[in-house]
Amino acid sequence: MAVANDSSKQAGGLRRRLQVIPFLEIALVAIFVALPMVLDHFWVVFVTRVLILALLGLSFDLVWGYSGILSFGQALFFGAAAYVVALLGRDLDISSMFLALPVAAIVGFALALFMAWFLLLGRTPPSIIFVALGTLTGSYAAERLARGWYYLGGQNGIPSIPAMTVGDFVMYEGVGFYYLALGILLVVYLLCRLMVRSQFGLVLAGIREQEERLTFFGYRVQHFKAVVFSISGAIAGLAGGLYAFHEGFVWPNLMGVILSTQVVLYVLFGGVGTLIGAVIGVAAIEYASFELADRYPEFWPIVLGLLLLLVILFRPTGLVGLFVSDRERVGSFGSKRGKDDGAA
Amino acid sequence: MALLSVQNVVKIFGELTALSGVDFDVAARQFHGLVGPNGSGKSTLMKCIAGAETPTQGSIHFDDADITADPPHRRARHGLSIKFQITSVLPALSVYDNVLMALQARGSTWSLMRSASRAALHDSVMDALDRFRLVDRADDLAGILSHGQQQWLEIAMALAPQPKLLLLDEPTAGMSLEERRVTGELLMPIRDTCSLVIVEHDLDFIRDICDVITVLDQGAVIGSGTVEEIQNNQRVQEVYLSRV
Ligand SMILES: Nc1ncnc2c1ncn2[C@@H]1O[C@H](COP(=O)(O)OP(=O)(O)OP(=O)(O)O)[C@@H](O)[C@H]1O
Ligand SMILES: [Mg+2]
Numbered sequence: 346m347a348v349a350n351d352s353s354k355q356a357g358g359l360r361r362r363l364q365v366i367p368f369l370e371i372a373l374v375a376i377f378v379a380l381p382m383v384l385d386h387f388w389v390v391f392v393t394r395v396l397i398l399a400l401l402g403l404s405f406d407l408v409w410g411y412s413g414i415l416s417f418g419q420a421l422f423f424g425a426a427a428y429v430v431a432l433l434g435r436d437l438d439i440s441s442m443f444l445a446l447p448v449a450a451i452v453g454f455a456l457a458l459f460m461a462w463f464l465l466l467g468r469t470p471p472s473i474i475f476v477a478l479g480t481l482t483g484s485y486a487a488e489r490l491a492r493g494w495y496y497l498g499g500q501n502g503i504p505s506i507p508a509m510t511v512g513d514f515v516m517y518e519g520v521g522f523y524y525l526a527l528g529i530l531l532v533v534y535l536l537c538r539l540m541v542r543s544q545f546g547l548v549l550a551g552i553r554e555q556e557e558r559l560t561f562f563g564y565r566v567q568h569f570k571a572v573v574f575s576i577s578g579a580i581a582g583l584a585g586g587l588y589a590f591h592e593g594f595v596w597p598n599l600m601g602v603i604l605s606t607q608v609v610l611y612v613l614f615g616g617v618g619t620l621i622g623a624v625i626g627v628a629a630i631e632y633a634s635f636e637l638a639d640r641y642p643e644f645w646p647i648v649l650g651l652l653l654l655l656v657i658l659f660r661p662t663g664l665v666g667l668f669v670s671d672r673e674r675v676g677s678f679g680s681k682r683g684k685d686d687g688a689a
Numbered sequence: 690m691a692l693l694s695v696q697n698v699v700k701i702f703g704e705l706t707a708l709s710g711v712d713f714d715v716a717a718r719q720f721h722g723l724v725g726p727n728g729s730g731k732s733t734l735m736k737c738i739a740g741a742e743t744p745t746q747g748s749i750h751f752d753d754a755d756i757t758a759d760p761p762h763r764r765a766r767h768g769l770s771i772k773f774q775i776t777s778v779l780p781a782l783s784v785y786d787n788v789l790m791a792l793q794a795r796g797s798t799w800s801l802m803r804s805a806s807r808a809a810l811h812d813s814v815m816d817a818l819d820r821f822r823l824v825d826r827a828d829d830l831a832g833i834l835s836h837g838q839q840q841w842l843e844i845a846m847a848l849a850p851q852p853k854l855l856l857l858d859e860p861t862a863g864m865s866l867e868e869r870r871v872t873g874e875l876l877m878p879i880r881d882t883c884s885l886v887i888v889e890h891d892l893d894f895i896r897d898i899c900d901v902i903t904v905l906d907q908g909a910v911i912g913s914g915t916v917e918e919i920q921n922n923q924r925v926q927e928v929y930l931s932r933v
Binding site for chain 1: 739740760761763765766770777780783790791795796798801803804805806807815830
């Protein structure tokens with residue numbers, strides 16, 4: 346018994362020393378803060394796009410990585426919010442960040458809540474495939490709708506959205522927008538981090554492992570899933586709003602199946618079930634696509650596809666899984682030493 | 690009035706009738722043993738009570754309410770706890786977190802997001818672990834516990850929310866003799882607050898802790914009564930005891 350005790354304490358000590366995620370997080374923040382100092386305008390704009398897409402990646406990670414909802418429709422929330430922001434600018438002349446971005450988040454939230462109500466909150470718990478197909482269909486339908494609807498600009502989308510304003514400042518793409526996007530990503534990331542490491546996050550961890558079992562403790566599992574799905578919709582919507590302002594125009598693909606699938610790949614590649622993995626996945630794939638497209642203009646999609654396939658087949662936990670143990674990935678929500686080191 | 694009252698419950702799986710009109714009552718603070726040969730429908734009855742299976746026919750009342758159509762989470766909130774036959778701790782979570790999971794189930798979404806009850810529940814988690822001799826393993830993953838300890842952890846989890854009725858499906862399966870004895874000891878004190886339905890193949894164990902025994906055979910109750918009554922029951926001896 347004494348021996349077992351010793352070794353468990355040692356293991357505890359080791360685990361505590363080997364927390365990798367905080368290092369990745371700090372390193373990534375440092376890199377993102379420093380980048381504009383060494384990059385030219387083109388790359389600053391490129392990385393801004395990555396930061397915005399990272400929000401979209403986070404939104405998918407929350408649903409699939411943390412609550413086991415396979416959503417193939419994240420672009421729907423992203424794109425719909427982008428269109429609403431574009432319309433606000435075009436038709437109502439509203440371009441204030443403080444108005445447009447909350448509206449974007451609300452649009453994403455409301456759409457996701459609506460879908461959750463249909464897909465998740467039925468009488469019997471839905472299958473993964475049902476939800477995947479349902480979200481996919483939503484995304485596909487929205488894209489078709491945008492393509493065909495004259496008011497939304499049809500195939501061409503809505504061009505030349507007025508630039509976003511923050512008080513008296515006008516935000517064009519560049520260093521200012523970069524830091525704004527970074528700031529928003531940081532805030533959203535921290536809020537997500539708090540959530541997935543809270544008692545609520547513990548329930549999500551349980552849902553991932555034994556969804557059935559949790560209902561017998563008294564949890565309304567589908568209700569939890571609907572909450573996460575709606576929150577993720579809000580984040581995707583926020584990302585869409587930012588994206589619309591950053592690019593200056595919106596087009597039907599922003600809601601479509603291709604982007605929805607791309608988000609899935611980002612997160613699977615970077616590391617599903619860790620927030621940092623979503624961010625790393627977006628950055629890695631966006632950068633790799635760019636470089637590959639440059640070098641192998643003809644068959645880069647194939648190269649990228651193969652790379653993804655390799656990672657997903659041999660590392661189900663993604664790139665981050667190379668450094669982060671399962672134990673750290675799942676996390677711990679309390680410990681016998683009490684609350685002071687609970688949220689490890 | 691019984692705490693739990695199962696009336697004429699029928700459960701049919703396709704061609705197979707797993708339960709054919711079972712009546713089954715559990716009084717408050719009663720320890721009730723449920724025995725019967727393999728495949729006699731014990732687990733199916735437990736699942737019908739907990740809400741994991743829906744009876745084809747019949748009704749289930751618990752604590753003065755008709756729960757026949759209630760989903761499992763509502764039954765749990767009503768004071769019903771179950772440990773299934775197959776151990777189902779959450780293996781990738783720590784032992785501590787397993788218990789916390791069971792304890793915090795009644796918190797609202799918003800309070801869980803703010804971790805509002807984490808500090809307040811700490812003592813209850815530690816108490817539950819202490820009762821089942823798991824304090825030393827609190828920070829280990831539940832998946833690496835021995836089989837017996839996983840069973841204890843599950844009982845601790847089922848008891849943590851202070852249910853009115855605890856359903857245990859073969860809690861001592863795979864335990865050593867010593868672990869069984871300890872399990873019996875650990876269960877005795879819950880009598881003060883809670884009723885128990887326990888499925889066991891170990892008849893000595895049942896005899897030691899239960900007030901009442903019900904015997905199932907091929908989906909029907911063939912005898913129910915005190916330990917003595919059951920031991921002297923002709924039909925039970927023919928159908929069941931002789932076979933074991
Ligand atoms: N989900 C199911 N689908 C079909 N048949 C089932 C199902 N669950 C149980 N059965 C059948 O119902 C009968 C009763 O099963 P049950 O598990 O209740 O028996 P038991 O008394 O718990 O047996 P044991 O002592 O082996 O645990 C068995 O014949 C079993 O094969
Ligand atoms: Mg059984």
